Amino acid sequence: MINFKIITIFPEAFSSYFNISIIKRALSKKLIKIQIFNLRKWTNDRHQTVDDRPYGGGAGMVFMIEPIFKALKALTKNKNKKRR
Numbered sequence: 001m002i003n004f005k006i007i008t009i010f011p012e013a014f015s016s017y018f019n020i021s022i023i024k025r026a027l028s029k030k031l032i033k034i035q036i037f038n039l040r041k042w043t044n045d046r047h048q049t050v051d052d053r054p055y056g057g058g059a060g061m062v063f064m065i066e067p068i069f070k071a072l073k074a075l076t077k078n079k080n081k082k083r084r
Helices: 021-028 065-082
Strands: 002-008 032-038
Touching: 002 065, 021 032
Parallel strands: 002 032
Antiparallel strands: none
């Protein structure tokens, strides 16, 4: 079984995609496992802020590194324990 872990700020948006076509069949046959994680879970403020100011003065938003680092650390913690 292939395990996919998806970190997103819009976890609700993925459920409709996983209930159609090839992905739905793979899930029902237990060929793949998909886990969705909300990046906001690893924030420190009450507003669950994940975006930062853009660098270089350009338009757009940039993710803060702290929530991403915490999420990756938490999600790979158990994986590293199993390896020898």
